Amino acid sequence: MELIFQSLINGLIQGGFFALFAVGLVLIFGVMGVVNFAHGELVMVGAYTVWLLHAQHGLSYFFAIGVAVVLVTLIGLFMERFLFRPTQNDPLAGLICSIGMLFILQVVATLVGGEGPSKQVPPPFHGTWVLFEYLRIPYQRIFSLLISFFALSTLWYFLTRSKLGWALRAVSLDKEASALQGININRISMIAIGIGASLAGLAGALMAPLTNINPHMGHNVIITAFIVTIVGGVGSLSGAVLAAFLYALFHTFVTVYFGGTIATICGLVLMVVVLIVKPTGIMGTRISE
Amino acid sequence: MNSNTQKIVGGSLLLAALIALPHFLKFHHQDLLIFLTINVLAVSSYRIVTLTGEWSLIHAVMMGVGGYTAALLFKYYEVGMWVTLPMAGILTAAVAALLCFPLFRTTQFYFLIGSFAAGEAIRLIWIQFVFPFGGTGGLSGVEPPMVGEIDFMESIPYYYLALSVVLLCLFILYLIENSRIGLTLHAVHWKAALAESVGVDTWRYRSLAFVIGSFFVGIAGALKVHYLGTITPNQFGVGFMVFILIWVIVGGYNKFYGPILGAVVLTLFDESIRGFAEVRPAIYGAVLILSILFLPLGLESIPSKFKAWSGIGKERDPLSLTDK
């Protein structure tokens, strides 16, 4: 019984991270129609920034999070302007360009951090919150969960209550019709990738004290993000958030009872099944082209 | 001299050069030559999959399926390379045929992601099941054959063996592409609706291309494992898949020789920047981006571009990167 409650909590915290980077991927795909293979590397850059500024140079953790978000957003904007916009008529070309970017970001990380062991960031929040004498949640994870919750609700508010948010959703539904309505597609693309990248940077910054940081950490992130995106439904933000939490719980429980690799295999198979049975995902309404 | 004689003379010269080549190389360059020969088969077999317009991300893993087939047959049934080589092709094709049922119910982006997921799942199965796949450490002790006095563990004899197999496979791939099947595959890509309206079952032809491509890449995998002696799951991860993509795209995939050109040129390029070990992947990444942005038809388009520019030939390739 304790194990079930503890696993529920572990799963929810995981879900917060999954949602942060999956929502970004969905947003970019929805608006620009491009699969950003380098999304995991954006998370990695966020984590490296925190390692460099906070763990190496002793700057404040909050300041480091801020820099990570801004830096990753800038990288995202760069990618939109110089990689995705010139290739916007060809989704494959955009994908290949993002793979090129992935290599470049990994090398930059290696040059900054050097080879050798994975980097570690000492957690700014020490200690654990003990509930009912057996449930244990480290303060660091509570902090991460609160921030991801805050970021996601802000995004939700922006998308549903602001004019720009409406425009963004319109573009992801129908590009041509939106353009006819006078929406500036390039500007909306910039905003979409800006939001997506900043969320990835935030996810990396929040994960930094909790995981092994190395140039290749993006690989596991992108696999998870793909699974969540497909299961949630490509182009559906609420689907992605829901899928992030469901998949995190699913992965956590399968890990507990059958092992981690089996959990990932199950996730991949689940994704293929969803692709076949309901390619629009659990919440998706967009029909594949 | 008519064009046929030109082709025969050119072909013989190329063949002579390929036969003489290893004798001028250092030992470790001979190894590189063998890996390059095998990779040429990997990219050419990938081309046949892409003919229908579907880009899969499972090709590297299919090469691994061929490699594991050969390794398992050799280790548990003690059969030699002459059996494992065709069996690797057949079994990989069989696995591909099974995968067709789920994967080709999707197209485009969904197929890309679906093939990626299926490939990762297969790779994780190799890691998870230590028996029989050996886990992350993989399998070892797979030997190349001995034929009388010829010892295929040495680089030069193995190079000739690999070269013969690869040339034979390329020849068959070329024949397929220029046969009725090949033309239908092109039609499925460029005029899917039209092809369907005249009774072509596009699902069947997409699957056929995938199975044929997998058969040949399976053979490539077996060639690799018999030379290296070991096979591990990480050799066939997304890293190698990305290299196949880069070779095909930088070389250009509208012509048969484009991907081969890409593999050869980039392998030479890679060897020449060996001095920058740490930043090599970034240089690769930059080359990839630049070629997508400025040379979307790949290296093979340079001659025709040059012709167009100098006004020698007026023809230009009408195909853009995707069909619109």
Place this chain on the structure above:
Amino acid sequence: MKITRRKLIRAAAAGTAMTGTLGLPTALFAGQKTVKLGMNIPMTGDYAPWGLPGLYGCQIVANDLNAAGGVKIGGDNYKIEIVAYDHAYDTEKAVQGYKKLVLEDRVKMVMMLGGSTVASVLPWARRKKMLTTTLLPSDITPKSDYLIATCESHPLYNVTGVEWLAENHPEAKTAVIVTNNDAEYGLQSAATYKAAFEVAGIKVVDVNLHGFDITDFAPIVSSVLAKKPDIFCMATSFYVTPLMEQLYHQGFKGKIISCTLDYYNEIIAKTSKDFVNGTIFQFPDFDDPALNQAGVSFPNPADFDAKFRKAHPTDWSAVSWEYPAILLNWLEGAKAAGSVEPTAVLSALKSNKNPNFVFGEGEWWGKDLWGQDNALVGRWPVVVVEDGKARIQEYRSVSSWLDRNKAVLIRHMKDLGLRTV
């Protein structure tokens, strides 16, 4: 310090080789010859922490020997040159690097880490009769005549930690094992720990094998802690730091035993000194006073430790001293043989009935498990963290444990599907 490391990698890049003579006067002493020793190791990627620090260590030892005028072997005076290639733990690169070392650089020995990269070069070692060393005795096969493991006896030494734990903490009765699911490091260690626990009368209540694709260890740790173990054992995990962090947060109060505890200062920074204190593992720091005892053959360990940490402050790992110890073993063999030729050195080393093992006298072992007596096994230190610092508690004999219990060990190895003869 980062700059030094990067500079070294650049140096490696420049000719794809690093030599042990960097920054030393290159002039040879009169009549001096050069002997090249090869390293075919991971210097980049996940496995780099078990390759690169070994190169740094070898450079320190080689520089010291060269500065003292070189080494005398069979009447000749030699300068030692280390030639190293990075294979990034990729079998394709390992074969290429190995052939380059043997056929082009003409080295007299190749030092390697182990696992699939060693398996892929074994046919070439046999063909070229090249002395090759590994840190994993489990790489030995009935046909691997030229492969020896003279330093690390992975995973055999893990039995010493368990013996010590059982003796000093008899109240601990149940254990869980968590490790990577690879057959080269993790499973070998897991089988050994299972055997050692069984012999010590400790019940293993759960074995959790995890992959390399884990980003969060909370579920794994929760799942094994639900079994309420007295002992948490990390067999050979690449993720000791995040596992320790989770143990700390989930309030584990029992004993912790691990094969390695690399970069334990970082673990202390992530948890607390009190929490890490008492953790048992197998790899000492070399400023440990217990290394000055009679029997330890490594010359002046404290001096080596100081030099290493001065040049590479954050890079000390389990392998920092292991490759240098192998180099010193080779030197001993070469002196005994009066020759640097690989076959001569190998037979001199193998014909010595009581060869000098790094922690004292050893014996050649391995036939019963892997088919050949090519692993040097002797006593091994049990290390415990005391007040934030690794300290050797005592040396215990691996060989005598094996004499008594090898049947148990072989049974557990077979259980996990590992190769035995």
